[in-house]
Each structure stands twice: as structure tokens, then as C-alpha cells.
Amino acid sequence: MEELIFEQCVQGRTGISLPAVDVPEEEIDRMIPHEYLRQDPPGLPEVTEVEAVRHFVRLSQRNYGVDAGFYPLGSCTMKYNPKINEDVSRLDGFARIHPCQGEDSVQGCLELLYNMDRFLSGITGMARVSLQPAAGAHGELAGLMMIKAYHDHRGEKQRTRIIVPDSSHGTNPASAQMAGLEIVEIKSNQWGRIDLGALEQAADGRVAGIMLTNPNTLGLFENGIREIARIVHDAGGLLYNDGANANAILGISTPGDMGFDVIHLNLHKSFSAPHGGGGPGSGPVGVKEELVPFLPRPVVELKDGRYYLDCDRPLSIGKVRSFYGNFGVIVKACAYILAMGPEGLRRAAEDAVLNANYMMNRLKEYYDLPYDQACMHEFVLSGSRQKEKGVTTEDIAKRLLDYGYHPPTIYFPLIVKEALMIEPTETESLETLDRFIDAMIKIAREVGQEPEKVRQAPHTTAAGRLDAVKAARKPVLRWRP
Ligand SMILES: Cc1ncc(COP(=O)(O)O)c(C=O)c1O
Numbered sequence: 001m002e003e004l005i006f007e008q009c010v011q012g013r014t015g016i017s018l019p020a021v022d023v024p025e026e027e028i029d030r031m032i033p034h035e036y037l038r039q040d041p042p043g044l045p046e047v048t049e050v051e052a053v054r055h056f057v058r059l060s061q062r063n064y065g066v067d068a069g070f071y072p073l074g075s076c077t078m079k080y081n082p083k084i085n086e087d088v089s090r091l092d093g094f095a096r097i098h099p100c101q102g103e104d105s106v107q108g109c110l111e112l113l114y115n116m117d118r119f120l121s122g123i124t125g126m127a128r129v130s131l132q133p134a135a136g137a138h139g140e141l142a143g144l145m146m147i148k149a150y151h152d153h154r155g156e157k158q159r160t161r162i163i164v165p166d167s168s169h170g171t172n173p174a175s176a177q178m179a180g181l182e183i184v185e186i187k188s189n190q191w192g193r194i195d196l197g198a199l200e201q202a203a204d205g206r207v208a209g210i211m212l213t214n215p216n217t218l219g220l221f222e223n224g225i226r227e228i229a230r231i232v233h234d235a236g237g238l239l240y241n242d243g244a245n246a247n248a249i250l251g252i253s254t255p256g257d258m259g260f261d262v263i264h265l266n267l268h269k270s271f272s273a274p275h276g277g278g279g280p281g282s283g284p285v286g287v288k289e290e291l292v293p294f295l296p297r298p299v300v301e302l303k304d305g306r307y308y309l310d311c312d313r314p315l316s317i318g319k320v321r322s323f324y325g326n327f328g329v330i331v332k333a334c335a336y337i338l339a340m341g342p343e344g345l346r347r348a349a350e351d352a353v354l355n356a357n358y359m360m361n362r363l364k365e366y367y368d369l370p371y372d373q374a375c376m377h378e379f380v381l382s383g384s385r386q387k388e389k390g391v392t393t394e395d396i397a398k399r400l401l402d403y404g405y406h407p408p409t410i411y412f413p414l415i416v417k418e419a420l421m422i423e424p425t426e427t428e429s430l431e432t433l434d435r436f437i438d439a440m441i442k443i444a445r446e447v448g449q450e451p452e453k454v455r456q457a458p459h460t461t462a463a464g465r466l467d468a469v470k471a472a473r474k475p476v477l478r479w480r481p
Contacts, residue, residue, distance in 0.1 A: 005045050005047060005051065005052065005055040006045050006479050008045070008047050008051055008055075009045050009046040009047060010046060010047075011046060012046065013046045013047060013048060014046060014048070015047055015048045015049035015050075015051070015052050016049070043480070062462055064406050065274075065276065066078050066079070066080055066081060066274075067081075069404060069405060069406065070405055070406070070424075070428060070432050070435075070436055071405075071406040072405070072406070072407075072408050072422045072423055072424050072425075072436065073406060073407075073408060073409050073423065074219075074378045074380070074408050074409035074412070074420075074421025074422055074423040075169065075217060075244065075245070075378065075409055075412065075421060075423065076269060076275075076276075076409065076423065077244075077245075077247045077266070077269035077270055077377075077423060077425060078276070078406075078423070078425060079247070079269075079272055079352075079425040079426065079427045080272070080425075080427035081272050081273065081274040081332075082272060082335075082336065082339070084335060084339065085272060085273070085331075085332035085333075085335040085336055086332065088331060088332070088335040089328045089329075089331040089332045089335070093108055093109070094109065094112075094327070094328070094331050095328070097109060099322075099323040099324065099327075103306075103307070103308050103309060104306075107306070107307055109327070110300050110307035110308070110309070111307050112330070112331065112334055113131055113300045113307075113324060113327075113330065114300045114301075114302055114307055115334065116129070116131060116284075116330055116333070116334050116337075117129045117130075117131065117299075117300065119334070119337050120265060120284055120286060121286055123246075123250065123251070123254070123265075123337075123345070124241075124243065124246075124254065124255050124256055124260075124263050124265065124286045125254035125255055125256020125257050125260075126255075126256050126262075126263060126286030126287055126288055127286075127287060127288055127289040127291075127292050128286065128287060128292050128295060128299065129284045129285065129286035129287075130142065130284060130285050130286075130295045130296045130299065130320075131282065131284045131324060131325040131330050132284075132285075132296045132319070132320050132321045132324060132325045133264065133282070133283040133284065133285055133296075133320055133321065133325065134280070134281060134282065134283065134321050134325065134326050135266075135268075135281040135282070135283045136171065136242070136244050136264055136266040136269075136281065136283040137171035137174065137175055137283070138283050138320065138321070139264025139265070139266075139283030139284060139285040140171055140172060140175035140176075140211070140240075140242065140264055140283075141175045141178055141179055141320070142264075142285045142296055142317065142320045143240055143262040143263070143264055143285045143287070144162065144175055144176055144179035144181060144208075144211075144240065145179050145294075145317045145320075146262060146285075146287060146291050146294040146295065146317055147208050147209050147238050147240065147261075147262060147291075148179055148180065148181065148208060149294045149315065149317050150238070150290070150291055150294055151208055153294075153315060156236070158205065158206055159205075159206060159207060159208040159209075159236070159237070160180070160181055160182050160206060160208060161181065161182045161183075161184050161202075161206045161207045161208060162176045162181040162182070162183055162184065162207070162208050162209055162210070162211055162240075163184050163185075163186055163199065163202050163203070163207060163209070163210040163211070163232075163237075164176065164183050164184070164185055164186075164210070164211050165185070165186055165187075165188055165194055165212065165216070166185055166186065166187050166188055166414070166415055167188050167192065167213075167216050167217045167218055167413045167414075167415055168211065168212075168213060168216075168217065168242070168413075169213060169217055169242060169244065169413075170412075171242075172211045172213075172242055173185075176211065181208060184202050184207075186198040186199060186202055188216075188218075188415060191220070191371065191373070192216065192218040192220045192370075192371040192373075192415075193216070193220060193222055193223065193224060194212070194222060194224060194228055196224055196227060196228070196231065199228060199231050199232075200231055203231050203232055203234075203235035203237060204235060205235070205236065207232070207235055207236070207237040208237060208238065209232060209237040209238035209239060209240055209261075209262075210228070210232050210237060210239055210240065211240045211242060212225075212228070212239065212240065212241060212242065212260075213241070213242040213243075213244065213245055214241060214245070214249075214255070214258065214260075215245050215248050215249070215375075215376035215377065215378075216245075217245075217380075217412070217413040217421075218371050218375075218379075218380050218413060218415075218416070219248075219356065219375040219376050219377065219378040219379045219380060219421075219423075220371060220373065220375065220376065221248075221376055225258045225259060226258065226259060228259070229258065229259025229260070230259070233259065238261040238262065238291075239259055239260045239261050239262070240260070240261070240262045240263070241255045241258075241260035241262065241263035241264075242263075242264065243255060243263045243264055243265045243266070243270075244264075244265075244266045244269060244270075245376070245377065245378075246265055246266075246269075246270040247269065247270040247348070247349060247352050247377050247425070247426075248349055248352060248353055248376035248377035248378075249349055249376075250270060250345040250346065250348060250349040251342050251343070251345040251346030251347075251348075251349060252346055252349055252350070256288065261287065261288045261290075261291060262285065262286070262287050262288070262291060263285070263286050264283045264284065264285045264286075265283065265284050265286070266281065266282075266283055267281070267282040267283070267284065267329055267330065267332075267333035268280075268281040268282060268329060271332075271333035271336050271337065272332070272333070272336045273329045273332040273333050273336075274332075280326045280328065280329050281326065281329065282325055282326045282329040282330055282333065284325075284330075293313065293314075293315040293316070294315050294316060294317055295313070295316060295317075296316060296317055296318065296319055296320045296321075297310070297311050297313045297316040297318065297319060298310055298311045298313070298324075299313065300324075309324075347426075348426045349377070349426070350426075351426035352377040352424070352425055352426040353375075353376055353377055355424040355425065355426060355428060355433060356375050356376065356377050356378050356379055356422070356423065356424055357374060357375055357379075358430075358433060359379070359422060359424055359433055359436070359437060360375055360379040360381075360422075362437050363381060363422075363437060363440055363441075364381070366440065366441050366444035367381040367382065367383065367385065367386070367420065367440070367444065368381065368382040368383075368384050368385050369381055369382070370382050370416050370417075377423060377425070378421060378422060378423035378424075379421075379422055380413065380416050380419050380420065380421045380422075381419070381420040381421075381422065382416050382417055382418050382419060382420070383396055383418035383419075383420055384417050384418050386418070386444070386447045387417075387418050389447050389448065389451055390451055390455070391447045391451050391454050391455060392418065393410045393411065393418040393419065393420055394410060394411075395454045395455050395457060396420065396443055396447075396454065397410050397420075398454075398457040398458050398465060399443050399446070399453075399454045399457035399458065400439060400440075400443065401457065401458040401460070401461050402457055402458050402459050402460045402461070403439035403442070403443075405436055405439060408420050408421050408422040408423070409421040409423075424436075
């Protein structure tokens with residue numbers, strides 16, 4: 001492996017030439033208290049410009065993203081991010097404004113936020129949407145805080161429980177815990193759906209609501225959703241929809257019509273804004289009419305042709321993020337919605353579902369499919385058959401790297417042993433899907449013929465098999481001179 005940039009350092013070598021300091025020393029002393037002044041050089045890598053450029057270009061080439069290849073990471077909707085969205089979000093009127101500017105100088109931006117509220121309300125069947133939350137999990141927290149505030153306001157402070165199915169995404173119970181709610185887990189039935197009997201038992205006067213992902217994390221549509229809504233509403237609870245899987249239903253069905261009262265969406269998934277690597281996200285949260293007073297403030301309103309920020313909202317849960325959310329991400333998602341239109345969004349969802357069902361049906365001969373039913377936008381295989389031969393799902397994921405693919409999500413959802421969760425998205429061609437399927441089939445054959453090769457994978461990547469436990473427990477995050 002080539003040397004890291006820090007190992008290339010030669011004392012005194014530099015890639016920059018800075019002008020001499022032109023601030024008199026006594027002036028510096030006056031402006032910056034002595035204890036804050038650096039006494040020693042910062043310990044930066046001492047390399048030339050060309051070495052620095054090569055270092056960063058090499059790193060970028062090692063990076064894997066949707067622009068580099070197929071990325072079937074289940075539950076993450078790694079669809080193509082149209083470049084026109086980037087262009088739009090970088091227009092000066094969007095990118096070069098300041099959040100403290102007066103309302104009259106940012107009418108266009110406020111209009112965009114207002115319109116996005118309208119678009120997303122229409123798509124989800126909600127009354128209003130707040131664009132403040134910075135990620136899906138953040139939307140969950142804001143949504144649950146509103147549910148809690150709603151019950152408290154009605155004098156039902158005893159509603160402190162939230163029902164969460166065992167197939168849920170980990171952020172659901174985590175957000176519920178953060179919102180101060182007690183989690184009641186209910187088991188899925190043999191078809192991977194909510195067990196209605198268990199739900200009836202759990203839904204009592206202490207329940208604040210249920211958190212449900214639809215389609216759920218097995219990629220299956222909760223076809224009992226109307227009955228679920230009836231049971232929870234009859235018990236006085238509300239329905240929270242984790243809408244991170246909205247890519248399967250955009251323009252086809254509406255969570256509001258299913259009976260959901262609150263929903264968050266992941267703009268960085270379903271609405272094509274780039275994500276991964278900790279980049280900025282956006283998790284707008286929408287609510288039905290009776291919860292509108294509790295929305296985070298401010299809310300963008302329109303009066304007499306002028307947009308303004310309404311902060312006078314006494315029942316609001318308050319601000320959940322500085323300013324108005326990750327504005328650039330919201331602009332990208334808005335560009336996507338406008339470019340696609342209602343027909344385009346529907347077509348995207350239909351193609352996402354078609355692609356997933358095609359792959360599932362071609363692969364189920366080679367891997368176990370615990371819930372063998374038509375799926376939505378993703379499906380979950382199990383590597384149990386391969387595990388019996390001594391090859392784990394992790395080994396299969398690592399071997400996929402040798403074939404040039406980002407692996408699917410593994411070991412999630414937790415209710416599937418040796419899970420491999422595959423989400424192809426709508427933006428991939430039939431040829432790409434076929435090539436990935438071929439790689440999965442080859443690996444399944446290798447497990448029978450040369451299991452050691454799979455167990456030792458990856459063989460072709462810059463780094464071999466890492467000690468994942470050590471990397472997680474003792475990460476080295478900073479280079480020190
Ligand atoms: C089903 C589901 N819910 C919630 C989330 C949380 O979204 P975020 O990662 O933006 O916080 C995810 C993200 O992976 C998800 O897949």
C-alpha cells in the first residue's frame with residue numbers, strides 16, 4: 001500500500017506560500033488574549049502541493065458512492081442524485097444568502113419552503129409539514145414530541161407508552177426513548193406484519209401511539225393498516241409513520257388516508273438528495289390538522305402575497321434545529337419533485353417495486369427468502385443456508401466488494417437470521433440488476449465449491465478484512481504528529 005500523506009512528510013517542505021503577517025504584534029496581543037495564541041506550529045503534514053493533490057485524489061478514487069456503482073443498501077434508498085438538483089441548489093439566490101437576512105430580502109426562499117410544505121403535505125396526506133428536522137431520526141423525535149404535547153394538552157399525561165414492532169428500524173425505539181416515552185415492543189406475525197391480537201392487547205389508556213414503518217423493514221406492505229389505525233385510534237392513541245420507506249408508495253398511496261397522524265420523510269432518500277458518509281440530511285415531519293399547533297416554530301405563512309415566519313405559536317414544541325433546516329437539501333428535493341411531477345414520482349415508485357421483485361424472484365433459488373411474498377421496494381434474504389456451510393452473511397458482503405459492489409444492508413432487520421436486505425431503487429438498469437444478480441449467484445456457488453475464498457474476502461480492495469470490533473471500540477480518528 002502506498003504511503004499515507006503523513007508518512008510522506010519531509011521536515012521543512014511546504015506546499016503553500018503565505019504572505020507575511022501584516023498585523024503589528026501589539027495589535028494581535030490586543031485582539032487575541034495571549035492564552036489563545038498558538039505557541040507551537042500546528043503539526044500539519046509537510047508536503048508539496050502535488051503530493052497533497054495526489055493524496056486527496058487517491059482518497060476520492062477509493063471512495064464508493066452511487067456515482068461510482070450499484071449501491072443496493074437496504075433501507076437507505078441509494079438512488080441516483082440528479083446533477084441538476086445540485087446546480088439548482090447552488091444558484092446564488094439560494095446558496096449565498098444568510099439565515100439572519102430580513103424576510104423581505106429572502107421572499108423567494110420562503111416561498112420555496114412554503115411550497116415544499118404544500119408539496120409534502122399533498123404527497124403524505126397531512127395538513128402541514130415542518131422542514132426543520134435534519135434527518136429521519138430527528139423527524140421521529142420531533143413527531144413524537146408533538147404526539148406527547150398533544151396528549152398532555154388534552155390532559156392525558158398518562159399516555160406515556162409507544163408501541164413499536166420488533167421489525168422497526170433502530171432509530172424508532174431510540175427516538176421514543178429520547179422523547180421520554182416507554183417502548184412496548186410487539187412481535188410480528190408469521191407473514192412479517194403487525195400481529196393484530198398483540199396490538200389489541202397493548203393498546204390501552206396508557207398508549208400515546210404506535211410507530212410504524214410502511215412498507216415495513218421487511219419490504220412488506222402492512223396490509224392491515226386500516227385495522228391497525230382503528231385499534232390505536234379507538235384506544236385514544238395516534239399513529240406515527242416512519243416514512244423512510246416512502247420510495248415504494250410515492251404517488252400511489254397516501255399515509256394520511258391509511259390513518260397515520262404524523263409522518264417523517266427522508267428527503268435524502270426518497271427525494272434523491274445525496275447522503276451517506278454523514279452528509280447533511282433532511283427529515284421533514286408532517287402532521288394532521290389537530291397536531292398543527294404543536295409543529296416546531298417558526299412556520300412559513302403567506303399573507304397578502306408576502307411570505308413570513310410565524311413564531312407566534314404558543315403550543316409549539318419549540319425549535320428543533322437552528323434556523324429553518326438543511327436548506328440546501330430542501331432545495332435539491334424541491335427540484336426533484338418539480339422535475340418528476342406526480343406522474344414521475346409514481347413511476348419511480350412503481351419501478352423501484354418492480355426492480356426489487358425482479359431481483360428477489362431471481363435470487364430466491366440461491367438464498368433463503370424467509371417471507372416469500374411479493375415485496376415493495378426492497379426485500380430481505382437470509383444467508384442461513386450458507387451459514388450452515390461455514391460462510392456468514394458478513395463474508396458474502398465482503399466478497400461482493402471483490403465483484404465491485406457496495407454490499408446490501410446486513411444483519412438488519414433483526415428478526416431475520418443472517419439478513420441481507422437489498423434495495424435496488426428505480427434508477428438502475430436491467431443490465432445492472434442482472435450483473436449484480438450474477439455476482440450473488442456466483443458467490444452462492446463459491447460457498448459450495450471454495451468457501452475459504454469467500455471467508456477470506458475481500459481480495460481486491462485497497463484494504464483487506466479489517467478488525468471491525470477494534471475499529472469500533474478503539475477508533476483512531478486523528479493523526480497526531
Ligand atoms: C426505516 C428507517 N427509519 C428511520 C431511519 C433514520 O433516518 P436517518 O438516518 O436520516 O436518521 C432510517 C435510516 O436508515 C430508516 O431506514
